[in-house]
Structure formats: C-alpha cells, structure tokens
Amino acid sequence: MNNYFDYHLHLEQGPYTMEWLEEFLKVAHSRGVREVGFTEHAYRFREAASILENNWARQHATQSAEDYVRLLLQAKTIYPEVRLGLEVDYVPGKEEITRRFLAAYPFDFVLGSVHFLGDWGFDNPEFLAEWDHRDVDEVYRHYFWTLRQAATSRLFDVLAHPDVIKVFGHRATRDLTAVYRETVETIARSDLAIEVSSAGLRKPVGELYPAETFLQMAFGAGIPITTASDAHRPEDAGRDLEQVVVLARRAGYTAVSSFQLRQRISVSLDC
Numbered sequence: 461m462n463n464y465f466d467y468h469l470h471l472e473q474g475p476y477t478m479e480w481l482e483e484f485l486k487v488a489h490s491r492g493v494r495e496v497g498f499t500e501h502a503y504r505f506r507e508a509a510s511i512l513e514n515n516w517a518r519q520h521a522t523q524s525a526e527d528y529v530r531l532l533l534q535a536k537t538i539y540p541e542v543r544l545g546l547e548v549d550y551v552p553g554k555e556e557i558t559r560r561f562l563a564a565y566p567f568d569f570v571l572g573s574v575h576f577l578g579d580w581g582f583d584n585p586e587f588l589a590e591w592d593h594r595d596v597d598e599v600y601r602h603y604f605w606t607l608r609q610a611a612t613s614r615l616f617d618v619l620a621h622p623d624v625i626k627v628f629g630h631r632a633t634r635d636l637t638a639v640y641r642e643t644v645e646t647i648a649r650s651d652l653a654i655e656v657s658s659a660g661l662r663k664p665v666g667e668l669y670p671a672e673t674f675l676q677m678a679f680g681a682g683i684p685i686t687t688a689s690d691a692h693r694p695e696d697a698g699r700d701l702e703q704v705v706v707l708a709r710r711a712g713y714t715a716v717s718s719f720q721l722r723q724r725i726s727v728s729l730d731c
C-alpha cells in the first residue's frame with residue numbers, strides 16, 4: 461500500500477544536493493510513503509539567526525535558507541510528492557521576527573517546535589545533566605505552557621512532537637490530564653494540526669509522540685494530525701509509520717493532513 465505521509469525529515473547531516481535528498485526519497489518510497497515533507501531546522505540558517513538567540517544556536521547558524529529553498533523548489537518540479545517545509549523553534553517574544561522570516565519563502569507547511577526552555581535545550585543529549593538540577597513537574601508545566609503559546613502565536617501549521625518533553629524518560633509525578641486538557645483546548649481554538657511521530661521510538665523514552673491519552677483528547681477536540689518520522693538519516697525516512705497510523709486509528713482518526721502553500725487538506729487514511 462502506498463499511503464503513508466511523512467511530514468518531518470531533515471537533510472542536515474548531508475549537503476543540500478539533489479543526490480542527498482534522493483537518498484531519503486528512495487527509502488521513503490520503499491516504505492510506501494506518498495508525500496514527503498522536508499523540514500530543516502530554522503536555526504541552521506543565517507537568515508533566521510535572530511529567532512533562537514543562544515550560544516548553542518549561534519554555533520549552528522551556518523547555512524543559507526536560500527540554498528535549502530532553492531533545492532526543495534527544484535525537487536518539487538521533479539518529484540510532485542515533495543513538500544517544502546521547515547521546523548521552527550517557538551521562542552516567546554520572537555513572534556514578529558519569526559513571522560517576517562517565514563513570509564520570505566514559499567513554504568508548503570511550517571512545524572512549530574519547543575526544544576528550548578529559556579536557553580536550556582532539554583531534548584539535546586549535550587544538556588542532559590541539567591535535568592538533574594530541575595524539578596520535573598515544573599519542567600513539564602513550563603513545556604506545555606510554551607507549547608500553548610506556540611499554538612496561539614498562529615505562526616505554525618503543525619505542532620511537532622507535542623510531548624517531546626518525555627524524550628529521556630523523565631516523568632511528571634503529577635497527573636497530566638488537566639495539563640493535556642488545557643493544551644488540547646488551546647490547540648483546537650488555534651486551528652492547527654499536531655504531529656504523530658515515530659521519532660520517540662528511537663529515543664530513550666521508546667514511545668511514539670504524543671501519549672495515547674493526549675491523542676484521544678486531540679481527536680475529541682477535532683484537531684487534525686500529520687504523521688512523521690523526524691528522520692535525520694535516509695534509513696529513517698518513513699520509519700515506523702505503520703505504528704503511527706495504528707495509534708492514530710486507535711485514537712479515532714480516519715484522516716491525515718496534507719499541505720500545499722500552507723493550505724491544509726484532509727486525506728483519508730483509507731484511500
């Protein structure tokens with residue numbers, strides 16, 4: 461069956477060339493993926509360097525968004541299943557700078573992500589030790605507060621890996637039902653999709669994002685979904701999407717979202 465959608469892949473470990481991009485497409489096709497949305501991290505681009513201003517990000521802003529966009533636009537003319545996307549860190553207070561950067565390019569869709577709480581990149585193994593100095597319940601509260609701000613900013617089409625805060629297996633001691641409920645209601649009001657991702661299966665937590673309870677609530681609130689591998693290497697393109705779809709169906713979903721020039725289209729999981 462040729463019916464998977466992978467709306468989250470990174471080219472960053474190779475050059476911005478058609479040959480490298482085709483490595484991802486080859487694997488995605490072999491796994492039955494029919495649409496492939498590339499989503500490089502915005503922090504890699506000099507043009508976006510003022511969005512995430514911390515020491516770590518500064519060292520990574522070495523590429524040109526122009527080169528990336530040019531490659532993807534060329535790829536789209538050869539491969540109609542390719543989409544030009546981007547993964548952008550949501551930073552409170554940087555909404556207008558982010559909006560201006562996004563408006564400069566013809567993106568098909570934009571993922572909004574929370575990877576940083578202040579200057580702490582909580583999902584980055586480089587900063588893993590910082591967890592030992594933190595109150596995990598407070599970290600969860602801060603994370604979901606920031607995710608809700610990302611939703612209401614209206615900057616994004618999709619919230620990526622909505623509970624990535626669990627990436628290393630740290631668990632809140634308090635029940636998360638009320639936090640999930642408030643977050644889901646905010647996302648529903650903001651009319652954007654959330655991502656169901658297989659990336660967590662390859663991380664210490666060993667689970668899909670988001671938790672099943674969260675996804676059930678999202679379905680109940682009418683929030684659309686995308687499906688994604690978050691591949692950073694060709695061999696992960698389209699990986700474990702069958703598990704993603706099983707979770708989505710179990711939560712009640714019968715459709716996924718496809719995007720073109722930031723217009724969301726619902727596509728049945730059965731066609």
Ligand SMILES: [Zn+2]
Nearest residue numbers: 547573620621
């Ligand atoms: Zn991410």
Ligand SMILES: [Zn+2]
Nearest residue numbers: 468470547690
């Ligand atoms: Zn990513």
